[in-house]
Amino acid sequence: MITNFQEVLLSLQSRLEDYLEGQGIATNRKFKCLHPRHEDQHPSCVLLPDKVRFYCHSGAHQGDIFDAANFLEGRPLDGPGFITETLEPLARRFG
16 A cells, blocks of 8 residues: 555656666667557657656657556556556556
């Protein structure tokens, strides 16, 4: 059970690069857009310098680790499912 919600959120946001690499995405260069409804034929997505957000130049989509988990794995971004299906599994994965 998560008792320090804000601390866990901040800690997980710093793990975006690790999360993407765990999904088979090389973050040392441009990668295809993560948004599922944007067909990206050429890599146009980058990790922003703070490494807690990504940005897609061709589709103007941006997000953090939670958006990436939503786009790549269909994990919820709100409601009770955010806690049980997104936040807790990511917290377990990244300690």
